[in-house]
Amino acid sequence: MGSDEHTDVVMLPLMGHGHLIPFLALAKQIHHRTGFNITIANTPLNIQYLRSTLQQDPTSGISLAELQFNSADHGLPPNIENTENLPLDLIGKLFASSVSLKTPFRNLLLGITEKQGKPPLCIISDVFFGWAVDIAKSIGTVNITFSTGGAYGTIAYISLWLNLPHRQSDSEEFSVPGFPERCRFHVSQLHGFLRNADGTDLWSRFMQPQISGSLQSFGWLCNTVEEIEPLGLELLRKYINFPVWTTGPLLPKPWLNKSSSSLALSGNSLYRQHAGKEPGISPEKCLQWLDLHGLDSVLYISFGSQNTISPSQMMELAIGLEKSGNPFIWVIRPPLGFDLKVEFRPEWLPEGFEERMSKSKQGLLVKNWAPQLEILSHKSTGAFLSHCGWNSTLESLSQGVKMIGWPMAAEQTYNSKMLVEEMGVSVELTRGMQSSISGEEVKKVIQLVMDKKGKGGDMKKKAEEIAEHIRAAVRDEGNEKGSSIKAMDDFISAIVTRKQDQSA
Ligand code: UDP
Numbered sequence: 001m002g003s004d005e006h007t008d009v010v011m012l013p014l015m016g017h018g019h020l021i022p023f024l025a026l027a028k029q030i031h032h033r034t035g036f037n038i039t040i041a042n043t044p045l046n047i048q049y050l051r052s053t054l055q056q057d058p059t060s061g062i063s064l065a066e067l068q069f070n071s072a073d074h075g076l077p078p079n080i081e082n083t084e085n086l087p088l089d090l091i092g093k094l095f096a097s098s099v100s101l102k103t104p105f106r107n108l109l110l111g112i113t114e115k116q117g118k119p120p121l122c123i124i125s126d127v128f129f130g131w132a133v134d135i136a137k138s139i140g141t142v143n144i145t146f147s148t149g150g151a152y153g154t155i156a157y158i159s160l161w162l163n164l165p166h167r168q169s170d171s172e173e174f175s176v177p178g179f180p181e182r183c184r185f186h187v188s189q190l191h192g193f194l195r196n197a198d199g200t201d202l203w204s205r206f207m208q209p210q211i212s213g214s215l216q217s218f219g220w221l222c223n224t225v226e227e228i229e230p231l232g233l234e235l236l237r238k239y240i241n242f243p244v245w246t247t248g249p250l251l252p253k254p255w256l257n258k259s260s261s262s263l264a265l266s267g268n269s270l271y272r273q274h275a276g277k278e279p280g281i282s283p284e285k286c287l288q289w290l291d292l293h294g295l296d297s298v299l300y301i302s303f304g305s306q307n308t309i310s311p312s313q314m315m316e317l318a319i320g321l322e323k324s325g326n327p328f329i330w331v332i333r334p335p336l337g338f339d340l341k342v343e344f345r346p347e348w349l350p351e352g353f354e355e356r357m358s359k360s361k362q363g364l365l366v367k368n369w370a371p372q373l374e375i376l377s378h379k380s381t382g383a384f385l386s387h388c389g390w391n392s393t394l395e396s397l398s399q400g401v402k403m404i405g406w407p408m409a410a411e412q413t414y415n416s417k418m419l420v421e422e423m424g425v426s427v428e429l430t431r432g433m434q435s436s437i438s439g440e441e442v443k444k445v446i447q448l449v450m451d452k453k454g455k456g457g458d459m460k461k462k463a464e465e466i467a468e469h470i471r472a473a474v475r476d477e478g479n480e481k482g483s484s485i486k487a488m489d490d491f492i493s494a495i496v497t498r499k500q501d502q503s504a
Contacts (some may be wrong), residue, residue, distance in 0.1 A: 008112050008120035010065075011040045011146075012105060014128050015094060017305065018391070020046060022148040022223050024053065024062070025250035026124070031061040034492055036121065038062050041108055043069035043101070045081040050149035067104040074100065085340070087308055088193065096206050102131055109139050122495045125220065127154070128206075130213015142218035142498065144491075147347070149390045150224045152418040153411035154233030155239055156185075158215075161207045165198045166190055178239050181223040183231075183421065188431055189413035215240055219494060221389065223248040227469040228397065231422050245487040249394040249470060251373070277305070280367035283374045284426060286329065289364050290375065293327045296382035296460070299404075299446060300375050302331040303387040307408045310433050311335040311348060318349045320442020321363060322356070326450050327380075328363045331370045336433050340368075376401050382460075383449050385429070388415040397425070400467035402459040404429050404449050425463045427455075428464065 009030060013023035020042070027038040040050060044066045054060055071080040076090060076096035083091050113119045119141040127130035127147050136143040147154040159178045160166065168174050168187040176185050187195065197204040207350050219242055226233065226246045284435050290298060301317075303309065309317065314335045333340050335348055344367055346354060357363030372392070375381055376399045384396045385404040393415050396403055403426035405416035419426035429445050430437045449456050473482040481489070 003398050006116060007034070007036045007115060009036050009038050009248055010109060010112065010120045010123050011242075012101075012123065012125040012129055012132060013036065013042060013046075013070060013146075013148075014083075014126040015038065015043055015046050015081055015098065017049075017125055018083075018208060018389070019148050020050060022250045022391075023124075023126075023146065024050060026146060026221065026223075026247070027062050028057075028060055028486060029247065029250075030492070033488055035061075039065050039108075039112070039120075041065040041067050041101075041105060043067055043081040045079060065108050067101050067108065069097075069101065069104075071097070073097075092193070093498055094203050094204070095342075096202060098129065099206075101129075102135065105132070106135050106138070106270070109135065109141075113139055120216070121499055124370045125214075127158075127214045128210050130210040130216070133213050140502075142216075144219045144221060144495070145214040145217040146221040146223075148223050149243070149411050150393070150415060150418070151222050151229045151236045152234060152422065153390065153414040154222065154415035155232060155236040156181075157411050158211055158236075158239065160185075160190070160194055160205070160210050161197075161317055164204060164208075166195055178235050180231075183417075185417070189417065191409055191413075201406065217242065218498070219243040219245065219491065221245050221491060223394070225249060225470050225473040226487065227473065228423070228466050229418070234279075243490075245355050245491040246473075247484050247488045247491065248476075249398055249484075251391075251394060251398055277369040279369045279371065281364075281370060283371040286364070286366070286371055286375060287378060289329070289361075290378040290380040292361055293380040296452065297327055297450070298378075298380045299328040299383050299385060299450060300372075300381050300399070300401075301328060302370065302372060302383040302392070303333075303406070303408060304389040304392060306340075307387055307433070308333040308335055308340065309406075311337065313430075313433070313435070313437055314348055314440045315350065316437050317442055318353050319439030320348070320437075320446065322353065323439055323443040324446040324450075325362070326446050327361070329366060329370065329375060329381075330363060331366050331368070331372075333368055385446075388412040388419065388426075390415060393419065396422075397466045397469045400427065400464040401459070402449060402456070403461045404445055407431055408433060423462060423466060425466065427459075 011023055011027055012493055013019040027040055030036060031038045047064045047066045050064055072078055074093060076093055119139045122142050122144050123132050124144045124146050127145050133143040159176050162179045173184040173186050175181055177442045188432055193203045206496060222244055224246050225248050334342055334344060373395050376395050381401055383402050386392045386409045389412060390403050405426045405428040407413040407416040416428050420428055427449055428447055473484040475482040476485045
């Protein structure tokens, strides 16, 4: 692809780290491939965060633009501009407040258009900013929607929001429009706000028009790989009826071997820079500990960047881990009901647990934050007990690591369902932060999954096949282009051709 620093692309991610980070990685990919000038627009504090991340990589070719925003104008506490660690009712308000970005965003686009003498080639906006479609049209360009999640999770989210209400009783399963009958969902897989939504509440009044707006985009970019989500992509394409380009996975560097493509390298170092996250251990110490253990023997446990579990779940998880006898690394935080920043208290775990685990080398407890990708890519790591956030899911799959699902929120229950039913690489242990689990159940699931034969063996084989597909998708050597590289080229060619047709 040619290089053109006079062509602009403007991006607008949702105000949450889980969205800013993949948007930034996508921006780097596009810039690297085309030389286009990429501007990421967001509220001032989110731009500050992106600026500090970009300072580590001054060659990125990305510009940042602050959009005027004052959280107090929207009934939010001062300086609240990001979903990170916000209670649900404030997240709802923050989502709703994002509509106020329309005017400053339009002004930014008009400024770029005036300066360059032509509008940006396209806008790339989050699925939650359906209003960007009309703004793009009004300045003579098009909107592309970028979903930072996987295809299956995205289509489930879209269909569930656009086909309200879902008022099944607690024991009920139900079919979801667009999904085959065999994929029935269970009411416990719905987040509380979706379960109670009826089209009149704050959440549905925001979600429905924004998602419907995004469905009028020119095209759709998805952080996934064509070969690993055949059902999700088939359903998404049927539902939205315009091109979907799969340019994933947007992951940091170490997951690939040295001969791999520039596409994947462009996400380098993004995930290390998680604002305010204090690592509980150095990567070296973690890897030394893993070196003590055998091939595929260690279970890694983490619930993502912000979740924790209830006190009773924490206790039972510890009991089950100890009973299983299986080696493990557990990223541990204060349980639900406690400030995540307070010091970890031994009484949250069975008496003497930490000492026993440390002495016997059965378990390594990492407080707060661990070098996840380094752990997943170590040969001793055999499985990942995860909340099934999409980044964690892609990181695990890219390393051929099978999973135990414990979904918590957002689209994680759909990701978990897909990992179990479509990919066959996971067993779901439980759902949510309130469920009751027993140490005995935990032990049984760990033993089933960690087994190198039987079901555990099959899961491993499937996870390795998926890892191979992911590696192949980002291959870019001579004429050999993987599906994600091709999708990126197809996307660029589609927007450039549209522009040429328009000018002709
Ligand atoms: N992560 C990490 N160390 C931790 C916990 C999380 O590096 O101890 C990173 C992880 O590698 C992933 C991201 O944080 O890239 C979590 O993203 P995900 O989409 O899985 O979940 P979320 O945090 O958005 O719920």
